[in-house]
Amino acid sequence: MVVLSVSHLSKKFGDFIAVDDISFDLKEGEILGILGPNGAGKTTTIQMLLGVLRPDSGDVTYFGKEFNKHREEILEQVNFSSTYTNMPWELTVKENLTFISYLYTIEDRKKRVESIIKTFRLEEILNKQMNKLSAGQITRCNLAKGFINYPKVLLLDEPTASLDPEVAGFIRNFLLEERQKFQVSIILTSHNMAEVEEVCDRVIFINHGKVVADDTPDQLAKSIHTSHLELYVKDGLKRTIQFCEEQKKAHRIDGRYIVIDLKETEIPIFLKALMDLGIYYTEISIDKPSLEDYFLEVVGKKL
Amino acid sequence: MKAHRVFAIALRFVLAMKYSLERLTDSFYWPIIDLFIWGLTSRYLQTVSGGNIKIMVGIISGLLFWLIVWRAQYEIGMNLLGDIWNRNLINIFVSPLNFWEWISAFVILGLVKAFLSFSFASVVAYFLYKVHVFIYGFYFVPFVILLLMTGWWIGFTIVGCILVIGRRVEAFAWTLGSLIIPFSAVYYPVSILPLWAQRIAHLIPTSYVFEAAREILHSGTYDFNKILTAFFLNLLYIVLSLLFMKKAFDRVMLNRGMVNIY
Numbered sequence: 001m002v003v004l005s006v007s008h009l010s011k012k013f014g015d016f017i018a019v020d021d022i023s024f025d026l027k028e029g030e031i032l033g034i035l036g037p038n039g040a041g042k043t044t045t046i047q048m049l050l051g052v053l054r055p056d057s058g059d060v061t062y063f064g065k066e067f068n069k070h071r072e073e074i075l076e077q078v079n080f081s082s083t084y085t086n087m088p089w090e091l092t093v094k095e096n097l098t099f100i101s102y103l104y105t106i107e108d109r110k111k112r113v114e115s116i117i118k119t120f121r122l123e124e125i126l127n128k129q130m131n132k133l134s135a136g137q138i139t140r141c142n143l144a145k146g147f148i149n150y151p152k153v154l155l156l157d158e159p160t161a162s163l164d165p166e167v168a169g170f171i172r173n174f175l176l177e178e179r180q181k182f183q184v185s186i187i188l189t190s191h192n193m194a195e196v197e198e199v200c201d202r203v204i205f206i207n208h209g210k211v212v213a214d215d216t217p218d219q220l221a222k223s224i225h226t227s228h229l230e231l232y233v234k235d236g237l238k239r240t241i242q243f244c245e246e247q248k249k250a251h252r253i254d255g256r257y258i259v260i261d262l263k264e265t266e267i268p269i270f271l272k273a274l275m276d277l278g279i280y281y282t283e284i285s286i287d288k289p290s291l292e293d294y295f296l297e298v299v300g301k302k303l
Numbered sequence: 304m305k306a307h308r309v310f311a312i313a314l315r316f317v318l319a320m321k322y323s324l325e326r327l328t329d330s331f332y333w334p335i336i337d338l339f340i341w342g343l344t345s346r347y348l349q350t351v352s353g354g355n356i357k358i359m360v361g362i363i364s365g366l367l368f369w370l371i372v373w374r375a376q377y378e379i380g381m382n383l384l385g386d387i388w389n390r391n392l393i394n395i396f397v398s399p400l401n402f403w404e405w406i407s408a409f410v411i412l413g414l415v416k417a418f419l420s421f422s423f424a425s426v427v428a429y430f431l432y433k434v435h436v437f438i439y440g441f442y443f444v445p446f447v448i449l450l451l452m453t454g455w456w457i458g459f460t461i462v463g464c465i466l467v468i469g470r471r472v473e474a475f476a477w478t479l480g481s482l483i484i485p486f487s488a489v490y491y492p493v494s495i496l497p498l499w500a501q502r503i504a505h506l507i508p509t510s511y512v513f514e515a516a517r518e519i520l521h522s523g524t525y526d527f528n529k530i531l532t533a534f535f536l537n538l539l540y541i542v543l544s545l546l547f548m549k550k551a552f553d554r555v556m557l558n559r560g561m562v563n564i565y
Contacts, residue, residue: 050397054557072399080397086390088315090322099318102311103398129322145394 001028002064003153003185004049009058011044018044020209022058026153029183031175033190033200033217035291037299041209042189046155049187050080062153076105081146082157083139089131093122093141096130097148104149112148119174120144135162143171147178156188160195172199193292197221203291207298217291224289224297229260229267236279243277257283264288304407308400312408316382329377330416334370334424341366342432357520363434364520365489365513367424368450371417372509373480375454378413379406380461380476387470392556402552406545410455417451439519445530449512452537457483459544466551488513508533508540 004026011019019041026032034042047053049060051071060067062074087096097116101109117123120140125133133141139162146154159175160168172195178184190196196203197217205213205220213220233240233256240258244251249270250261262270267286274281320326345362352358386392395405429435436443461475486500487509493501504510511533518525 052393052396052557054553072401075397075399078397080393082393085393087394088319088385088389088391090319090389091315095318099311099315100394100398102307102314103395103400105305105307105399149398 002026003028003062004187005059005061006045006049007059007061009045009048009060010056011041011048011053012056017209019048019055022206022209022211024204024211024214026185026187028152028185029179030202031179031186031188031200033188033196033203034206035189035193035196035203035295036206040206042206043157044209045206046080046157046187046189049155050078051075076149077152078155079146079149079151079153080155080157081142081159083142083159083161084157085142086138087130087141087145090129092127092129093117093133094126096141097144100145101148106149112150116144116148119147136164136167139163140167140171150182152182152184154184154186156186158190159188160190160192168195175199193290193295197291205294205298212298213294220294221289221291224293225263226261226289226293227264227267228287229262229270230283230285230287231258231260231274231281232256232283233258234280234282236274236277239277240274240279243273243279304401304404305399308398308404309408309411312395312400312405313412316385316408316412319385326381330374330420331423334420335427337366338363338424338427338431342428346432359432360434360438361517361520362490363428363432364436364438364516367421367428367436368446368513368516369484369487369489370421370424371447371450372454372457374417374420375410375413375451376457376461376480377454377477378416379409379455379458380465380479382409382412383462383465384473384476387465387473396556402549406459406548409458413454413458414451417454421447439516442515442519442525445534446512446516449508449530449533449537452534452541453483453509453512454480456537456540456544459541459548463544463548463551466548466555483507483509486510488517492517506536508536511536 002025006025007023009019009022010017022041022045024032034045036042044053048055051067062070062078065074067074087100091099094113094117097113101113106112117126120143122140122144125137125141130138130141139160143156143159146156156175160171163171175186175188176199179186188196188200200217203213203215203217203220204211213223215223231240237253237256237258241251241253244258244260247270252259260270271284341362342359345359348362349355349359386395425436439446457480461479464472464475464479486496486504486507488496488504489509493504493510493514496504511529515525515529515533518529
């Protein structure tokens with residue numbers, strides 16, 4: 001079942017086209033990643049999906065209802081969390097969650113606030129003011145806020161930025177559990193490609209305001225044919241470099257390590273050729289193409 | 304309109320009050336300082352004018368009544384700024400809360416705080432100078448309503464200006480209201496103003512309220528047309544300022560994007 005449908009959404013700021021005729025769907029229980037370089041139009045898209053920015057054209061439909069006409073009813077079932085927004089600095093964590101809970105129609109409001117506090121491990125910082133929290137603690141509070149109204153659709157902007165790896169892992173697991181238990185549908189933007197590969201069922205890649213790809217992380221990665229062959233060359237590094245240059249293979253040197261970009265099918269032939277040249281290597285690793293490789297290829301620059 | 308959503312916004316600012324010494328001083332400290340300064344000044348004027356108590360009552364009640372306008376407008380402007388400074392607008396407007404619920408919360412907060420500041424200052428004025436505002440009898444009620452209405456449209460105009468022009472005019476929240484004091488005839492009659500200023504005063508609803516208050520003080524009655532004029536002027540300005548504020552909100556926040564701007 002489609003819970004969110006975006007159709008031909010466009011937005012211009014003056015002459016700059018921020019979002020250009022974007023269309024996509026989000027299914028119930030699906031986790032959809034929106035990727036793209038800075039300025040690609042991700043945040044603008046999210047703002048339009050939340051109704052805090054008016055599109056120039058196009059339609060947004062949640063649960064089969066037009067967002068413009070059923071804003072309040074829809075936003076009761078949608079929420080948003082971002083690392084880059086704040087809750088009132090002077091209030092404590094509990095005060096913030098309490099006041100935000102009153103913005104929604106929640107039957108068991110008090111219980112819900114308590115359970116969210118427990119879920120996001122906020123007990124120890126409950127009575128601390130927001131301005132006294134670390135960046136990671138603020139991110140956890142923002143996430144807790146995002147779940148307060150039992151959302152059916154959740155939009156997350158860089159949800160694990162500034163979290164330590166343990167907490168970030170916990171959050172990723174939590175998202176997957178929520179999806180499994182309550183069929184929550186999630187849209188997630190992140191610059192952490194490994195996270196997107198781990199969590200997202202599908203990825204939309206936006207560049208210059210347009211959707212340039214819409215597929216699973218695996219399929220997107222597979223569309224990149226280049227693998228990275230890494231060797232620790234004990235004897236014959238110069239001959240290896242020369243051979244790469246003759247074969248016109250991109251390569252990078254780091255001490256006695258050499259990384260060569262090759263198609264997956266070329267690797268056995270390449271290794272055989274090195275053996276014939278009498279090159280002696282003691283370590284070998286092969287990195288298959290990842291979402292990050294896809295990102296770099298599309299964006300055309302290093303992250 | 305959902306009451307719990309209006310309550311949410313009001314709760315957010317009530318909770319914030321206990322952490323803000325500045326907001327507490329706005330509510331209680333400055334009214335007391337004003338009362339001391341103006342109370343003693345008017346007592347001196349009373350002495351040199353041959354013991355005319357009405358001078359003192361006029362000045363003190365003018366000060367107390369102006370508190371109502373001040374609090375009502377200040378809460379609207381400052382609360383908007385509070386959310387901008389905290390970058391909290393996005394959290395509020397991704398919830399089902401609508402624009403009118405948001406503004407209603409500010410209006411209610413202004414009402415409550417105006418009542419608290421006014422009551423507190425009135426009690427202090429009574430203890431210090433034996434002046435009480437109930438000297439105006441039942442007329443007191445329409446005066447308060449009209450002054451609140453003035454505070455609201457000033458507040459809405461301030462919000463509209465901050466939204467359109469941006470944070471560089473955030474000082475409007477504590478300065479713009481003062482612009483109409485000279486024309487409101489709070490402490491002196493309109494007739495004392497130069498002709499050009501009198502023309503402006505005739506467009507300011509509070510000038511009619513304070514003129515009516517002075518009439519009661521001196522003759523025990525007043526011209527009801529003054530109250531009607533003040534009411535309709537207030538009504539007109541409330542409608543215009545609401546339209547301006549809503550248009551500013553739609554244009555700036557929804558068309559340009561509140562995350563980028565605030």
